[in-house]
Amino acid sequence: MRNILLALAVLTFASCEKEIEIDLNSTDPKVVIEGNITNNPGPHYVRISKTVNFSETNNYPPVTGALVIITDNTGVTDTLTEATPGMYRTNKIIGTPGNTYTLTVSSEGKDYRAVSTMPQLVSLDSVRFNIFSGPLGGNGDAYTVIPVFTDPSVFGNSYRFIQTVNGEEDKSYIVFNDNVNNGSVNQRPIFSPDAEINTGDTVSIEMRCIDNIAYTYFYTLSQIAGGGPGGGTTPSNPPNNITGNYALGLFTAYTSQKRTEVVK
Amino acid sequence: MMNKLFPLLAVGLILNTAQAQTKFTLNGTVKDKKTGETLIGVAVYVKEISGTGTSSNEYGFYSLTLPQGKYHVISNYVGYKADTVVVNLTANTKLDRSLSENTSQLKEVVVSNKRKDDNLRKTEIGVEKLDIKEIEKIPIIFGEKDILKTIQLLPGVKSAGEGNSGFFVRGGSADQNLILLDEAPVYNASHLLGFFSTFNSDALKDVSIIKGNSPAQYGGRLSSVLDVKMKEGNNQGYNVTGGLGLIxxxxSVEGPIQKDKSSFIVSGRRTYADVFLKATDDFKDNSLYFYDLNAKANYRINEKNRIYASGYFGRDVLGFGDNFGIDWGNTTATVRWNSIISPKLFSNTSFIYSNYDYNIKINSGGTDFNINSQIKDWNLKQEFQFFPNAKNSWRFGFNSIHHNITPSRFEGDNITAEEKESRYSLENAVFANNTMKLSNRFTLDYGLRFSFYTILGGDKYNIYDKGKLTDSVVLASGDFGKTYYNLEPRMQFSYLLNDVSSIKGGYARNTQHLHLLSNSTSSxxxxxxxxxxxxxxxxxxxQMSIGYFRNFSDNRFQFSVEGYYKHMQNQVDYKDGADxxxxxxxxxxLLYGIGRAYGVELLLKKTEGKFTGWVGYTLSRTERKIDGINNNEWYAARQDRTHDLSVVGMYQLTKRWSLSGLFVYNTGNAVTFPSGKYNVGGNTTYYYTERNGYRMPxxxxFDIGATYTKPHKKRFESSWNFSVYNVYGRENAYTITFEDHPDDPTRTRAIQTSLFRWVPSITYNFKF
Incomplete structure (x- = not known):
């Protein structure tokens, strides 16, 4: 909402953009742990890296030689193998909806722990395209995607969508939960400021059923992405599920489904 | 409560008046001769006794009690001819005065100041009044004269952003300003995302801002009171006033319903940007406009009783085709009854309604749903003003507001969401305030406000401890829930050091029972x-304030320096990642914490002559400490701006032409920028360290303006106003965002967006 309003403000009044130099502080590198378990066949990966200063290039130093273990509530313990520097690969653990996974990482004398439960799969039945003349005008009729699925009647489901248009992945963070419309068929379209969908485009939608902490994590990122200082939410590091020592990133177990269609 | 307090006050009042000498009371109403509008703040005093005088109240009423005798009664109001009348006071006397505007060519360039050295004598500290006529001369973006943008040029008042009508007073947030339009609280005083205020200057009579040291009759917000009063309407003849601008x-139409007895004013405003939008292909299905309607009427029942009814209705509408629309707006209505109960006792009873709501409509795949929220108040205010003698005046009364707040909720055909009920509450206050001239030099003003806020039944209230639900309270409709009681003492004084200088000081406690939740850096x-x-x-x-006031060159220059320190408790903020x-x-x-703000404000004003204007400078600091933000340590609030400078000048070049200029400089807002970056899921993600640890540039x-007043043709007056905003085209940062470099994926960059450079405007104003 806010993004739309801000976009409108900027658009309505003469505005100009330029690249500027800002002297940003340096900071000690922080550990970043990003781990995923899905219901798709493995292997699954945990990536451990470090932050760099804003002015540096986007080369994030990998954290090598860490001991990375994922266990589940059925008693499976999987010690991950470092496939490439900083990239740790599962060997046997299987992602099953309803199971709870615990990640432990020991690295450079510090321990980290994170827990995530894979939600039950909610079926993505179809995708619909809806004509939408967006706030940014657009040329002619643009479309938004409505993922069609029926939210389970039990409260507390969260979803993340990844939209790809003509092979190009939309970088926007799109998350839904059932605070609204619990237990009914979804009607909400995917609003994305970054993607324009027209007739003839090939659109694929990946729907992930995620747990609540993952929802908060991506929701926070979506809010920050909005406007930045001056227009949007005051930015903050998204709350995550990593405990023990301070680390950025997220460990999440989710189900994944994908549908691809051409807009007609 | 009132029942108990009233006898107590009455005893105090009687003691006050128990004096032996035969005294009589002079009372009446002061008006503008031409329009019949009552005049606020006219100095009424007698030549025979120096240091004795009063000023007309917000309804033009004054009361002055003097020993029996013969007096020259002088009514003095800047911009008007002084009025002197000889009165032989041998009984209580009703004396209404009508003042004529000073028609010399300088009349319109006088900066508001009722009596020349009132600024020294009045106890009020941190109070500024705006002259509506003066506002017209100051260049404003898009040529829309706007009181909210003008008050931002005063020290201690800061703009919420480029071209924004939102403001911050002495480190308070935007919701800590009590904005009153004819006593009705206005919950969102901005149009079009803050670029315009809801106040149409054509309909306004008087504007004053109190920066925290408010007398006891005001309450409910921490930082300031912006008291806006609408015109009553000319009761002598018909007038049409209007203006054509770019936006x-x-x-406005005003006139008598019955000459001398009743009058009305209706004033409307509408933007027409949407007309241009419709002309473009890209925007033809979109709508974007706002409008305002102010209306007021008054009726004098008899010499002693008068009734006013006033209302405001404004709405913003934004729409994109059939899919998306948002509209929001305020409605206020006020009915007031003035009654002169005795020559010494004035009563005003107000019955007030205010409403603010927004509604977002979304149509998706043939299904409609909307998100809406509303705040609706019914408000009863009773105030008495009692003038026992020439050295004392009292205000006392009560205020009771019934709030109905509907939280932001989803509704629609196929929508099921956890039902969010409207919440009801009762905000009450009892107050008494006394202004006392202890000597010719020393004036003391003190008061007490007792506020109590009761949660009313009809909803379930959850109790959280650090975000974890620990308990809940279900209040049935009709039940009374928790009540918060607060005593709010207020005190201020002025001490005249000599004829040209004074010191003033004050302390005030304020409480606030309604809170605006905003996760955004702009409203x-x-x-x-x-x-x-x-x-x-x-x-x-x-808040504690202390100030030194000094006038120079026969009061033509006024200088003041004020310092303040403010401590705030129970501040509310969203937690990180709040949904x-x-x-x-x-x-x-939500998270809770404390705040502190302190600073020094300097103001030098030139109030008379061909050249008028002011220089205002503020040096200040504003911080918050919220449990759960910034590792629970103090951080600079967003509105913390170390230096803030405004220079405003107006020059009457010839009889027809006047020029104006305006320069502002302030330290950039405190903002949160990334200190590092990392990668999550293929996206660059930023790492933040301290909250608001950086500064915007x-x-x-610099803005300039010129006004050309055409020679009058019979009754027809008109003027052209030209202005250029941001003359030297400074690219002021509106936002700074961080992104991957589009041409070089190994890099990130910072992008600054600026809004307005060289914005010229032309406005044509007329009156007949």
Whole structure:
């Protein structure tokens, strides 16, 4: 909402953009742990890296030689193998909806722990395209995607969508939960400021059923992405599920489904 | 409560008046001769006794009690000819005065100041009044004269952003300003995302801002009171006033319903940007406009009783085709009854309605749903003003507001969401305030406000401890829930050092029972109000101020320096990652803490002559400490701006032409920028360290304006106003965002967006 309003403000009044130099502080590198378990066949990966200063290039130093273990509530313990520097690969653990996974990482004398439960799969039945003349005008009729699925009647489901248009992945963070419309068929379209969908485009939608902490994590990122200082939410590091020592990133177990269609 | 307090006050009042000498009371109303509008703040005094005098109240009423005798009674108001009348006071006497405007060519360039050295004598500290006529001369973006943008040029008042009508007073947030339009609180005083205020200057009579040291009759917000009063309407003859601008047009009609007895004014404004939008292909299906309607009527029942009815209705509409629309706006209505109960006792009873709501409509795949929120008040205010003798005046009364707040909620055909009920509450206050001239040099003003806020039944209230639900209270409709009681002492004084200088000081405690939740760095129409609850406690502020006032060159120059320190308790903020729209209970997403603000404000004004204007400078600091933000340590609030400078000048070049210029400079807002970056899921993600640890670039700009007044043709007056905003085209940063470099994926960059450079405007104003 806010993004739309801000976009409108900027658009309505003469505005100009330029690249500027800002002297940003340096900071000690922080550990970043990003781990995923899905219901798709493995292997699954945990990536451990470090932050760099804003002015540096986007080369994030990998954290090598860490001991990375994922266990589940059925008693499976999987010690991950470092496939490439900083990239740790599962060997046997299987992602099953309803199971709870615990990640432990020991690295450079510090321990980290994170827990995530894979939600039950909610079926993505179809995708619909809806004509939408967006706030940014657009040329002619643009479309938004409505993922069609029926939210389970039990409260507390969260979803993340990844939209790809003509092979190009939309970088926007799109998350839904059932605070609204619990237990009914979804009607909400995917609003994305970054993607324009027209007739003839090939659109694929990946729907992930995620747990609540993952929802908060991506929701926070979506809010920050909005406007930045001056227009949007005051930015903050998204709350995550990593405990023990301070680390950025997220460990999440989710189900994944994908549908691809051409807009007609 | 009132029953108990009233006898107590009455005893005090009687003691006050028990004096032996035969005294009589002179009372009446002071008006403008030409329009019949009552005049506020006219100095009424007698030549025979120096240091004795009063000033007309907000309804033009004055009361002055003097020993029996013969007096020259002088009524003095800047911009008007002084009026002297000889009165032989041998009984209580009703004396209404009508003042004529001073028609010399300088009349319109006098900066508001009722009596020349009133600024020294009045106890009020941190109070500024705006002259509506003066506002017209100051260049304003888009040529829309706007009181909210003009008050931002005063020290201690800061703009919420480029071209924004939102403002911050002495470190307070935007919701800590009590904005009153004919006593009705206005919950969102901005149009079009803050670029315009809801106040149409054509309909306004008087504007004053009190920066925290408010007398006891005001309450409910921590930082300031912006008291806006609408015109009553000319009761002598008909007038049409209007203006054509680039963005909007205005038209006002006023006149008598019954000459001398009753009058009306209706004033409207509408933007027409949407007309241009419709002309473009890209925007033809979109709508974007706002409008305002002010109306007021008054009727004099008899010499002693008068009734006013006034209302405001404004709405913003934004729409994109059939899919998306948002509209929001305020409605206020006030009915007031003035009664002169005795020559010494004036009563005003007000019955007030205010409403603010927004509604977002979304149509998706043939299904409609909407998100809406509303705040609706019914408000009863009774105030007595008692003038026992020439050295004393009292104000006392009560105020009771019934709030109905509907939190932000989803509704629609096929929508099921956890039901969010409207919440009801009762905000009450009893107050008494006394202004006492202890000597010719020393004036003391003190008062007490007792506020109590009760949660009314009809909803379930959850109690959280650090975001975890620990208990809940279900209040049935008709039940009374928790009540918060607060005593708010207020005190201020002025001490005249000599004829040209004084010192003043004050202390005030204010409490605030309604809180605006905003997760954004700028205000939007969808920010929602929430009342006290079992988690949210009343916000409390304690402010101390001290000031030195000095006039030079026969009061032509006025200089003041004021210092303040303010401590704030129970400040509310969202936690990181708060789900603001759809959370089942928004209270789970909140954090609490304290705040402090301190600073020095300097103001030098030139109030008379061909050249007038002022220089205002503020040096200040504003911080917050919220449990759960910035590792629980102090951080600079967003509105913390170390330096803030405004220079305003107006020059009457010839009889027809006047020029104006305006320069502002301020330190950039405190903002949160990334200190590092990392990668999550293929996206560059930023790492933040301290909250608001960075600064936006300093903001400055220079605006110029010129007004040409055409020679009058019979009754027809007109003028052209030309202005250029940001003359030297400074690219002031509106936002700074961080992104991957589009041409070089190995790099990130910072992008600054600037809004307005060289914005010229032309406005044509007329009156007949």
């Amino acid at each position: 909007s047009s205005r038209l 939007t129409p969808t920010d929602q109000w929430i009342g006290n609850s079992y988690n949210i406690k009343p916000e409390i502020s304690d 603001i729209n759809s959370a089942p209970d928004i209270e789970r997403e 300093a903001y400055h700009r």
